Amino acid sequence: MKKIEVACPTCKKKFAYYSSEFRPFCSERCRLIDLGQWLTESYAVPVQKLTEDEQQTLEQLINEKNSDEESSDEDDLR
Ligand SMILES: [Zn+2]
Secondary structure (H helix, E strand, O other): OOOOEEEOOOOOOEEEHHHOOOOOOOOHHHHHHHHHHHHHOOOOOOOOOOOHHHHHHHHHHHHHHHHHHHHOOHHHOO
16 A cells, blocks of 8 residues: 655644544644634644633634624724
8 A cells, every 4th residue: 555645734744644533634633733723813722632621712712703803993992
């Protein structure tokens, strides 16, 4: 069987494509980091393994970001 080596989009490490369950990423960690960056743009998520609390925090950040875009400058009225 032919081995295909690709570079992980997150950590740039080369790995055998079909050896990873999380392709195109080398690991779950890299997949979650990429997902976190995509959802929150440049917010850096130091993901090891997400606990339930951390998942909620991430969801909150995503929700806050979404509501930020809708509420525009109204929060600044004093
Ligand atoms: Zn990686």
